[in-house]
Amino acid sequence: MKHWMFVLAGLVFAATAASGCQRRATSAHAVAAITTDACAAALAPGSGRSDRDRAITQAQQQAGARGATRDAFERLGYLYVARARVANDPGDYTLADLAAGCLESRYPGDAGALLLKGHVLHQLHRFSEAERIARTLVARRTVVLDYGLLGDTLMEQGRLAEAAEAYQRMLDLKPFYQSYTRAAHLRWLRGDLEGAIESIRLAIASASPRDPESAAWAWTRLAVYELQAARFTAARAAADSALRYQPDYAAAHLARGRVLLAIGRHADAIPILREATRLNPVPEYQWLLADALRLEGRGSEAEEVEQELMTRGAIADPRTHALYLATRRISVPRALALTQEELQARADVFTLDARAWALAASGRVAEAHQIISRALAEGTQDARLFLHAGVISAAAGRDREARQWLGRAEQLRPMLLPSEASELTRRLMNNPKT
Structure with a gap:
């Protein structure tokens, strides 16, 4: 396995929220202004100075050298993907796509170029297009990563049974980091928390020491799983381990902040959540930070964060932005439009x-109840999902059902945002027989 291929490990989860960060000078618009030629654009020099930027510069030099091999452009493409995941820069996905285009132009029909393009499409939430590429690949060859892409695209489209088949094929072909991470997430989605923890620990044990971001990602997932299990010490230790591998890893900062909130250390959580939000200013992070600020009586600061969420949230992460609007009961038509658009993908x-x-x-409660029932059918153990199911069931006059779901949300209370936890408390007081 080539080292750079490990950057694919968490793509299935990275696709769940598009980034809204500022783009570098080498973003999609900048490279388009430089040239329309994919090779020249992928090789256009950037201005960054981080270790990742230097690695990309070195890869560009190797790819641009006389007699460069196909591997040089493939490596460059995956380095762009890796930087996009850590720096939350969507422009890098465009650059990765250009690298794939260059590889394809030089080596027509190259399967590696097709796989790279499939992962870029997945990140851009073009799941059906990515699925077509994955199916083309698995029909042509038997390569473990092709089945990973296929499973990822199927999972995002809500086809978990088919995704499970693809992931099982991965495990059968090669039980290693990437198959373990996908097995962990699939187990979690199906309500098997301890099975997810077992699989993610296998992923941690098999992670490449040369790829700290992948190790950080796996430790972060473990932190979230341990938080859900209410093992707060273990959750914090896992988040700290992630940050030792990747100090600027936004998701690990978020996980650490969530643990601190869960144990009542609200003031300590705020600077950590600020750092997470600075690194990745998307609605979920901003919403949590604003809630933490309100817990500490810092309402004016919370309003500033929420204003940023309202300004850019629909671009950064339409789904979570819609959840925020619906929760706050503001711009509900906008929330409806955003969720309808999301369902198309x-x-x-x-x-x-x-x-x-x-x-x-x-107010469309009957429709809401039908759709929340579909969401619950896979057995996913998620506090927000259960809270919403309880509220919707109550609105539909299904009091017994509402008490059931609210009770299950209470069992997972640490996973809720503070404002959601307050809503749960209020609902439980109104439905005391949980």
């Missing part, structure tokens, strides 16, 4: 949940 558990929540906020 994917129909996973969380997109269905967002759609049901927006429908409930608009």
Whole structure:
């Protein structure tokens, strides 16, 4: 396995929220202005000074050298993907696509170029297009990463049974980091928390020491799983391990902040959540930071964060932005429109949940109940999902059902945002027989 291929490990999860960060000088618009030729654009020099930027510069030099091999452009493409994941820069996905285009132009029909392009399409939420590429690849050859891409695209489209078959094929072909990470997430989606923890620990043990971002990603997932299990010490230790591998890893900062909130250390959580939000200013992060600020009586600061969320949230992460609007009961028509658009691309558990929540906020309770029931059908153990199911069931006059879901949300209370936890408390007081 070539070293750079490990950057694919967490793409299935990275695609769940598009980045809204500022783009570098080498973003999509900048490279388009330089040239329309894919090779020249992929090789256009950037201005960054981080270790990742220097690695990309070195790869560009190797790819641009006389007699460069196909591997040089493939490596460059995956380095762009890796930088996009850490720096939350969507422009790098365009650069990765250009590298794939260059590889394809020099080596027509190259399977590696096709796989790289498939992963870029996946990151851009063009799941059906990525699925077509994956199916083309698995029909042509038997390579473990092709089945990973296929499973990722199917999962995002809500086709978990088919995704499970693809992931099982991965494990059968090669039980290693990337198959373990996908097995962990699939187990979690199906409600098997301890199985997810077992699989993610296998991923951690098999992670490449030359790829700190992949190790950080796996440790971060473990932190979230341990938080859900209410093992707060273990969750914090896992988040700290992630940050030792990748100090600027936004998701690890977020996980650490969530643990601190769960144990009541609100003031300590705020600077950590600020750093997470600085690194990745997307709605989920901003929403949590604003909630933490309000817990500490810093309402004016919370309003500033929320204003940024309102300004850029629909671009950064439409699904979570819609959830925020529906929760706050503001711009509900906008929430409905955003969730409808999202459903055109994917129909996973969380997109269905967002759609049901927006429908409930608009008073379309019967439709909301139908869709939340679909979201619950896979057995995913998620506090927000259960809270929404409880509220929607209550609105539909299904009091017993509402008490059931609210009770299950209570069991996972640490996973809720503070404002959601407050809503849960209020609902439980109104439905005391949980």
